[in-house]
Amino acid sequence: MANYCQECGKELISPNAEICPNCGVRLKEIVINRRSPVIAVVLSFFIWGLGQVYNGQFGKGIAYFVIGVLCVASLMILIGFLLVPLWWLIGMVDAYVSAKRINAGEDASRFINV
Known part of the structure; x- marks a missing residue:
């Protein structure tokens, strides 16, 4: 045939x-670099920036981790009690949205894709 x-x-x-x-x-x-948004969220749930690293955004993942550590350090001045959960949530949402954009062939290079 x-x-x-x-x-x-x-x-x-x-x-x-x-x-x-x-x-x-x-x-x-x-199809290149298909990323699971669910895996990206789960990884970011456990370690800041790990979902971004999974998505192939290594520099962004390191930045998310460093900022997360700074948020934990700010617990001593009490603002960290607001910053830690907020940054944790932003990291998970960014990992999810970035994975979806990468799979769609869209630009996911912004620092926060929320």
Whole structure:
């Protein structure tokens, strides 16, 4: 059974071809860096920034961790009791939204994607 390119109509050598040898159009969608938003949230639940690292955003993950440590340090001046849960929640939401944007092929490079 012969397969044909949907762009140029030429017969394909192999039914498993990813690119048409005649016109160069991509025949199959390649999914790269699929990330599970649920896994990203769970990882961020346990350690600040780990969901961002899972999403491939290493610098952002390190920044989230460092800011989380600073929030814990601020517990001594009482503002930390507000900052720690707030930063924890922001980190989980950002990990979830970033994973969704990465999967959709959208830009997820903002520091906080809430």
